[in-house]
Amino acid sequence: MKQIKSFKIYIVVLCLLGSASCSDLLDQEPISITHPDVFWDSQANAEQAVAGAYSLFKEAIMTQSNFLYWGEWTGMTFMNSRNWIVNYIEGSGNYVLAYRDASMNWKNFYRAANWAYTIEQYIEDMPVDMFDSQTEKDRLLGEAAFIRSLTYFYMARIWGDVPIVEQSIESSDQLISEDGYIVENARVDELQVLDYALEAANKSIGLLQYSTPGASNWAITANKASAEALKAHISLWYAGRDNDNPEMIQQAIDATTSVINNSGASLIDYVNEGKEGFDEMCIGQSKTGLFEINISADMNESFRLLQYDDNHTGLTLNYPVWQSVNTGISPYMDPDFYGNEMMATDADRANDVRKDLFFYEYGTNADYSYLQKYSHSTQDEASEDAYAQFSESNILIFRLADMYLLRAEANARKELSGPAISDLNEIRSKANVPDYTGGTDRESLMKAIFDERAIEFVGEAQSGYDRIRMDYYDGVPWVNQARNAKKGYFWPVLPSVISRNPSILQTEYWRGKL
Amino acid sequence: MDDVVLIGYQKVFKRDVTSAVSSIKSDDIEGIPVLDVSGLIATQATGIQSVNMTGAPAGRGALIIRGNTSIGGDIDADLAYSSPLYVIDGVQTSLEDLAGYGVSNVDFLASLNPNDIASIDVLKDASAAAIYGSRGANGVIIIETKKGVALDKPEFSFSTSLGLQPKPNLVPMLVGGAERQAKMGMIQRWWHTDELQSGQTPMVLTDSINPAFNNNVDYQGLFYKTGIDQQYDFSVRGGSEKTNYRVSLGYDNQEGVIKGTGVDRVTFSSNLNFKAGEKFRNQLITRFTHTDLQTGQGNPYQGSFNLNSSLPVDPAGLQSSLFYITDERKQSLSGELEGKLNEDRTVNFTISNFATFDLLPSLSLNSQLSFVYDSNKKNFYEPSTIRTEGDGFASYALYNRKNLTAETYLSLFKNIGANNDHEVTGVLGNRVDYNKYEDMAMTAFGFGSDAIQTINNRYTQDQISGYTDISANALVSYFGRVSYKYKNRYMVGGNFSIDGSSRFGKDVRWAKFPSLNAGWVISDEPFLKPHISSFIDYLKIRGSWGINGKQFPENYLRFGKYNLGYGGNPYWANQMNVSSYGGVTGVIPNYDQIGNASLSWEETEQWNVGFDLDMFNRRVSLAFDAYNKSTDKLFFDVAFPAYSGYNSAPTNVAGVLNYGWESMLRYHVFPRENDLRMELSVGFAQNKNYVSKLPNGNQDYIGGDYGYVVGRPLNLYKMFINDYIIDDLDQLPVNPFTGEPLQGKSAWASIRPGFPIWQDLNGDYLLNEEHDLKLTTDYSPIPDITGSFNINLQYKKWYFQAYSQFSFGADIKNTVLNSYMDSYDRGGDDWARRGLADLSEYTFWQQPGDGAAGVDFPAMYPQSPTLGAFYGFRGNQTLWIESGDYWKVNNASIGYTFDQNDNFMKNIGLSRLRIYGAMLNPYQWQRSKKVVDASMVDAKGHTYGNGYPQARTITIGIDTKF
Incomplete structure (x- = not known):
């Protein structure tokens, strides 16, 4: 009988084992993955999320060297590419590129923007004591808002009207309705998109602090001046898209002025600083940088210079960066291309030092001259091949010269030729170009500013956007009134993007062309 | 009709069963010298589609009960089958449990020695499977192993067989x-x-x-050979009513017909029963299996694989016989290269204790505690002599699964009333199941010495890479069953279970799975019995309805996952691993796994009506079932719009409907008392398979080479x-x-x-x-009709048996001829x-x-x-569609049994001796003469006939007891 009793105890224990602690068992917390419910618990993690957002933006613009397609090749200045894909644009203005579907797909931008939005939501809810200080919390919030603003600004410049995602997408029920349909999201008017981007830029300005050149993350992450530079760009674009909206022009003047006065940045004097100043500017984090995408072998954030047409080094460089002359991908300085003609004929440009600083053998060998902005590199130590080089050139997004020329443009739009010319001359003087002596009417000034921007920012993927903003298409043979009326300056939307989200309508000009 | 059937936590008499259950006894399969019984189940039970994927020893196959429901946006055609739940001695294993771990090509049932099997019961309808609630949606296969018995003296059994697999008929190749x-x-x-x-x-x-x-390289001659199979089984059982035991040991060595392939298996199983007092019974079961798979050239260094496509024997993929190849290459191709290491070993260990305590004469308390450990290890080294890079490649991979289960339940059996007219039985209990998976793998490439085949410090840090992974899941279930029987003629019952899974979010974690069933033994009605008893022995009609569930194999799918170490560099960076921005490691969402707190159970609702009929003194028996099985909330990958940034993710949106009927007719041609006895049995099942729901308002889904249309069967071809x-x-x-x-x-x-x-x-x-190039709705890779035809012939002590199965109505794609010509x-x-x-x-x-x-x-x-x-x-044209109809004889065997009446038996000390000869895969008829083997196709209908043939095996064996 005693035996039976002990069995009973055994059984009772078993019963308890069987029924207790069941619900706890069902909460299996994964240790092999991290997920939203557990991730947001420290400044370090928030910091990593923000780094992820920068990386997403970096991927969006660098994929297949898209930033050059959107902003450089469409501008048709200086560089005439020999690459057959780029020739789709240069030859006939066809943006439906072979093997470059990514250039029509905004998915990567939404990844950056949505992730930034999500970061803002989570950081906002994290208590301050998880951070070193309120300032640090604000900084991270401000950087996320900056990335979100910058991303929407890029999309507005590339596609015009795009959908706005004002929610943190983290769960599939936000994307699939209860009856199994995809939740659609239509394009909204470009001005609304710009408003949305401006709002985020203002938020960012309110949260960030100014920095100083030499600070560890100077220019490669956003500071207050970066956000103001972004605001200036958005405002002026807005004005360009909205009949010189005076409020926006004023905002652009205020923002650029604030950057010039407060950023701590200064212009590179190409005359006195010469190659050293140019190299510092391109390698990045220089005294003139406001925001740039970091490429650095030291930080393990680089790539090998590569003679292929899927990256911006392959698309811009030539011998002697390469072992031999490239005649299939590298561009040449076509004398008939906009800008080269000016350099050759305008007396003011005779001693423009940027010709020799920016280009390799610009005057001597137009066929094999190339832009040196992406040529900076260091040896890959793992290889003995002298041509195994890691890129060191940052991708420059905003820098101080841009602010002067934007302010000049804003003033020109207001017919204030005095301040406009003064800013223009400030930039010209750094390149050994004499003061501007041309007409003071708006049209002449706009052309002068476009020309100055064309040479100053060549290769930095500005001229394509400048043409749209300034409505200036001299030297672009395939642009015409009919095309512009149907917004043919914007990029087409990839058909698969439309088929998954049928609310999206194709940009008018591109209907039936894909 | 007095046979006992296992229906989950209970044994019942076959005559009392009111749901669709097929039973297989060990007698039916013991004479067949197979390594793995899964290929035989479809010959013995109806409504089961048996999928052959390879002829390799112990190679994986699939069983589908009442129609496939596996659907998805990017299916793996080797795995896209809705596999049943296996319950071996009360230990439940679904292939989803093994999915994270089961990277070997070994079939699940290959871990079980057929000689240890006492019975197999296949639960097909919702009511039968309902007690397994959340895991029963695809049906349940219950296997009991042989147990100890009370005997005067211990009984020893020894059996051995020797088989020969002749070189298969090869595709004739033109050489030189x-x-x-x-x-x-x-x-x-x-x-x-x-x-x-x-x-x-x-x-x-x-x-x-x-x-x-x-040159004139005869690749086929390089690969194929005659295979030898050996099998040894030893077991002993005995003991008293109070304590008894059975212990068995088995060893199998099968060489494949492709050089360098085969399997070496050791199985051990022990079963120990004791009674303490009158009220307590305990049973301890231990099983151990060690499987050493030789895969020739076919085994990749890690991960799961399909033996067919990874073996370099596909005749359509061979290079021209004219090219020169080195001897090392030849040896490597045939898996015989010295200096190459390629091991794939699996260990399965199960220990399970089952205790019963009678609280009252009619009420007992049961407990089963089980521990299962599975481990798969792969060692790999490829020497520099055969690598184009000239380096050495070493790899080591380990996959572990640990399973703990605790079940506690009360069972009731009570007769009430004057003549015990009322019988009530019931089960009420709870079950906790916990799985933990631990994987690791390491690889190294480098200019090391081939003299060492493991990873050590001759490789630099950069040359070595690896990962580890740990994950877990838990399932909690509360279940109950009540059945009531009146006068042995009227039966009603119901099951109910509430299950919770850790794989689902808190709000949708728990689900309820109800079922009902009823039966009526008409033949026992007093008003009918006198009129029909001359020819009808037994007639029962029955019906059932119920809902079952199923979960997905991924443990953490509901979580939105973050990726660590993202630096956003889209360009080639050589060895530089860009994982940061501005020096800070980047974290971003995983765009293939969005959070989904509402991910939940896949559900199957099924009803079943049927009858069991015995006639003419039990010489004819017929079982018939008709069913309608509607599976809903199936996982399907939905592609997300670009504005979300996400790619796609599975959600509970798709539906599949299967309906049909199945019947099993058994006919004893001669009276059972005759010296000559012949039993013919015919199984016949017809199943209609339809997609019933798709995402985005039932929009057609068009994938790479297949797709779905609502109202059409699964996996349509996309073809010109x-x-x-x-x-x-x-x-x-x-x-x-x-x-x-x-x-x-x-x-x-x-x-x-x-x-x-x-x-x-x-x-x-x-x-x-x-x-x-569209989805063709005229063809479907799903068979409509499957069935079996078996003969059991006995004359005195001679016996002959032949089992066969057939499948009709599938349209299959002749991928083999296609790849020759393409x-x-x-x-x-x-x-x-x-x-x-x-x-x-x-x-x-x-x-x-x-x-x-x-x-x-x-x-x-x-x-x-x-x-x-x-x-x-091109492959995507209907030119390659062939009929998938086949009829395949799985085995034919003939034998003679000596027993104690034979005088010489006493002299040699045996109580029973059976001598037999058997042939596996002796014959196959197929309608299409253009495909290699119509019975070997994948889930998309593509023929597998280009890899490992199902070779014929001729075996002789003896089976003794003493």
Whole structure:
């Protein structure tokens, strides 16, 4: 009988084992993955999320060297590419590129923007004591808002009207309705998109602090001046898209002025600083940088210079960066291309030092001259091949010269030729170009500013956007009134993007062309 | 009818069963010398589709009960089957449990020695499976192993068999000069003179004195051989009523018919029962299996694999016999290279304790505690001699699964009333199941020495990479069952279970699975019995309804996952691993796994009606069931819009409907008392399979090479529809607006006589992929009719048995012939560099008129240098669709049993001796003469016939007891 009793105890224990602690068992917390419910618990993690957002933006613009397609090749200045894909644009203005579907797909931008939005939501809810200080919390919030603003600004410049995602997408029920349909999201008017981007830029300005050149993350992450530079760009674009909206022009003047006065940045004097100043500017984090995408072998954030047409080094460089002359991908300085003609004929440009600083053998060998902005590199130590080089050139997004020329443009739009010319001359003087002596009417000034921007920012993927903003298409043979009326300056939307989200309508000009 | 059937936590008499259950006894299968019983189950039970994927020893197969429901946006055609739950001695294992771990190619049931099996019960309808609630949606296969018994003296059994697998019939390949001659013949037949003289004839054909090109490598001879199988089983059982035991030990060694392949298996199982007092019974079960799989060249260094496609034996993929290959390469191809390490070992260990305590005479408390440990290890080294990079490659991978289960339940059995008219039985309990998975793998590449085959410090840190992974899941279930029987004629019952899974979010974690069933033994009704008893012994009608569930294999799918170490560099960075921005490690969402707190159970609702009938003194028995099984909330990958940034994720949106009927007829041709006894049994099942719901408002889903349409079966082909083979260009329809005849798209060669012409589905007089390559709703890879036909013949002590199964109505794709021919008319000189099979038994278009005469295939010509390719042998055309009908005899065996009445038996000390000869896979009929083996197809209907054949095995064996 005693035996039976002990069995009973055994059984009772078993019963308890069987029924207790069941619900706890069902909460299996994964240790092999991290997920939203557990991730947001420290400044370090928030910091990593923000780094992820920068990386997403970096991927969006660098994929297949898209930033050059959107902003450089469409501008048709200086560089005439020999690459057959780029020739789709240069030859006939066809943006439906072979093997470059990514250039029509905004998915990567939404990844950056949505992730930034999500970061803002989570950081906002994290208590301050998880951070070193309120300032640090604000900084991270401000950087996320900056990335979100910058991303929407890029999309507005590339596609015009795009959908706005004002929610943190983290769960599939936000994307699939209860009856199994995809939740659609239509394009909204470009001005609304710009408003949305401006709002985020203002938020960012309110949260960030100014920095100083030499600070560890100077220019490669956003500071207050970066956000103001972004605001200036958005405002002026807005004005360009909205009949010189005076409020926006004023905002652009205020923002650029604030950057010039407060950023701590200064212009590179190409005359006195010469190659050293140019190299510092391109390698990045220089005294003139406001925001740039970091490429650095030291930080393990680089790539090998590569003679292929899927990256911006392959698309811009030539011998002697390469072992031999490239005649299939590298561009040449076509004398008939906009800008080269000016350099050759305008007396003011005779001693423009940027010709020799920016280009390799610009005057001597137009066929094999190339832009040196992406040529900076260091040896890959793992290889003995002298041509195994890691890129060191940052991708420059905003820098101080841009602010002067934007302010000049804003003033020109207001017919204030005095301040406009003064800013223009400030930039010209750094390149050994004499003061501007041309007409003071708006049209002449706009052309002068476009020309100055064309040479100053060549290769930095500005001229394509400048043409749209300034409505200036001299030297672009395939642009015409009919095309512009149907917004043919914007990029087409990839058909698969439309088929998954049928609310999206194709940009008018591109209907039936894909 | 007095047979006992296991229905989950209970044993019941077959006559009391009110749901659809098929039972297999050990007697039915013990004489068949197989390593793994899964291939035999479909010959013994109806409504089961048995999928063969390989002829490799212990190779994986699949069983599908009442129609496949596996659906998905990007299915793995080797795994896309809705597999049942296996319950072995009360230990439940679903293949989802093993999915994270089961990377070996070994079939699940290969871990079980067939000699240890006492019975197999297949629960097919919702009511039967309902007690397994959340895991029963695909049906349940319950296996009991042999147990200890009370005997006067211990009984020893020993059996052994020796089998021979002759070299299979191979696809005849043209070797050496024959190949050169055949190919040159093709060129001379199809190419113009100037093309012949243009110097574009591939060098491998023209340069017949170059030692690189004048070889005659017989690849098939390299790979195939005669295989030997050996099997030894030893067991002992005995004991008293109070304590008894059974211990068994088995060893199997099977060589495959492909060199370097085979399996070595050791199984051990022990079973110990004791009673303490009158009220307590305990049973301890231990099983251990060690499987050593030799995979030849086929085993990749880590991860799961399909033995067929990873073996280099696909005759269509072989290179031309004319090329020179090194001896090392030959040895490596046949898996015999010394210096190459390739091991794939699996250990399964199960210990389970089952205790019963009688609280009251009619009420007992049961507990089962189980621990299962599975481990799979792969050691791999590929020496520098055969690697094009000239480096050595070492790898080590380990996959572990640990399972703990605790079940506690009360069971009730009570008779009430005057004549015990009322019988109530019930089960009420709870079950906790916990799985933990631990994986690790390491690889290293480098210029090490081949003398060492493991990873050590001769590799630099950069050359070594690896990962570890740990995950877990838990399932909690509360279940109950009540049945009531009145006067042994009227039966009603119900099941209810509430299950919770850690894989789902808190709000949707728990689900309820109810079922009801009822039965009526009409033949026992007093008002009927006198009238029918002369010919009807027993007639029962029954019906059931219920809901079952199923979960997905991924443990953490509901979580939105973050990826660590993202730096956003889209360019080639050599060895630089860009994982940060501005020096800070980047974290971003995983765009393939969005959070989904509402991910939940897949559900199957099923009803079943049927009857069991015994007639003519039990010489004829018939079981019939009709069912309707609707599976809902199935996982399906939904592609997300670009504005979300996400790619796609599975959600509970799709539905599949299966309905049909199944019957099993058994007929004893002679009275059971005769010396000559013959039992014929025929199983027949018809199943209709439809997709019933798809995401985005039932929009057709069109994937890479398959797709779904609501109202059509699963996995439709995406193909051009062949119209005719053109004899004369005048046959082409002319566009009335342009006057131009039908043409192919501009990238293709212009149409010539002898080409296949496909249907211009959108009527634009232009054949292209965009508009004419569609899902074909006329063909389906799912069979409609499956069944079995078995003979059991006994004459005195002789016996003969033959089991067979058949499948009708599937449309399968002849991927084998397709890949032979596809290198022709495709551009390039692949056709010259690949091997050539002897295709003389097929007819090809040769001259005008052949198309009308109905030749098998379009003109087979090597695409000429001046004309482009028309891709006339492309895989995605209905030209390759064949009938999948087959009837396959799985085994035939003959034997003689001596027992104690034979005098000499006493002299040699045996109580029983059976001597037998058996042949596995002796015969297969198939409607299509063009496919290699119509019974070997994947879930998309593509034939597997290009890898490991199901070879015939001739076995002799003895079986003794003493």
